[in-house]
Amino acid sequence: MRVLSQIISTFFYVGYLRPAPGTWGSLAALPVGIYVLNFFGWQALLVLCLATFFIGVWASGYYAGCNNKKDPSEVVIDEVTGQWLALVFVAPLLWELIAAFALFRLFDIAKPWLIGRLERLPAGWGIMSDDMLAGLFAGVLIMLFRNIPLF
Helix, strand or coil: CHHHHHHHHCCCCHHHCCCCHHHHHHHHHHHHHHHHHHHHCHHHHHHHHHHHHHHHHHHHHHHHHHCCCCCCCCCCHHHHHHHHHHHHCCCCCHHHHHHHHHHHHHHHHHCCCHHHHHCCCCHHHHHHHHHHHHHHHHHHHHHHHHCCCCC
16 A cells, blocks of 8 residues: 555656756656546546545545645645646646646645645545645636737
8 A cells, every 4th residue: 555655746757856856746647637637627537636636535644644734845746636626727738737737836835825824635636625725716817817918
């Protein structure tokens, strides 16, 4: 179980890349997320995201417990899932994909308002939930930008 939780939590060991493992996790999520979005639609990406969230709650909580850490830096399944959630809201346009990545990373790092509070949840719930809200904020913000006329 420990090895399985490690593989899932680190997103196939991407979490061991340095520096900035969370950014590497988000980058690793992009090709899979874009593929699912383009070939199967946002609904399939949302299902993948939700399934990964619940699997990630277990895996990250178990892995963190095995290592006696609250939120180990190598755990990036939360960034992967949050990045996928941000992509659920985008059209497959280059500027929206870049914005989804940049805004998600901004919200994940800065942890404004409720995002930071969700980290206080126990075990895997705290590890995963703040990134889900960061992804939601990023995605909704992109939708709002899309609907603002520039001229």
